[in-house]
Amino acid sequence: ETGVTQTPRHLVMGMTNKKSLKCEQHLGHNAMYWYKQSAKKPLELMFVYSLEERVENNSVPSRFSPECPNSSHLFLHLHTLQPEDSALYLCASSPSRHWDYGYTFGSGTRLTVV
């Protein structure tokens, strides 16, 4: 275990469903991130939260809605997704958004949209 826990590990959802991905970190970090990893593409940064405030949104479609209720928890709410949204979604945390080290990833949620 890395100290960053993601649930569920696997998720299959229809295009009309609503689901949520959860990330929890036990490292005392202040910054949390969502990344998307599609086949044969580099990891893409989706959102950055620092001290529960969203500080970056990389032009992500509104069908992805993040929530950070406290510095230990991060959610990604999903609704009306498309098949091309199928990917591995990775959560990460770091001591602060002005990090220099200590960047830690969770194991990811593999999402399939049918």
Added chain:
Amino acid sequence: GIQVEQSPPDLILQEGANSTLRCNFSDSVNNLQWFHQNPWGQLINLFYIPSGTKQNGRLSATTVATERYSLLYISSSQTTDSGVYFCAVGSRTGGGNKLTFGTGTQLKVEL
């Protein structure tokens, strides 16, 4: 934005062989990290190395920041080294910190 290129894209080794993975980046960086993603998707941080050389067991890394490249050396490779190796760079220019990842080197170590 900053570009990160990794080579080779794919690599097959016999167990016990040595290899060198390369990461080139297009602009000055404050941070550079190497990650290993195992076949189950877990990304593990190998090195934080914005400059200089570090070693950890059979792995070592060197970054020459002035020439904008980093190298990851794997010696006496084992089957457990299989997976994808990513280089990621961070820059404080352009607002905020974020990691930009390369496309990775897919490594397979065979018996």
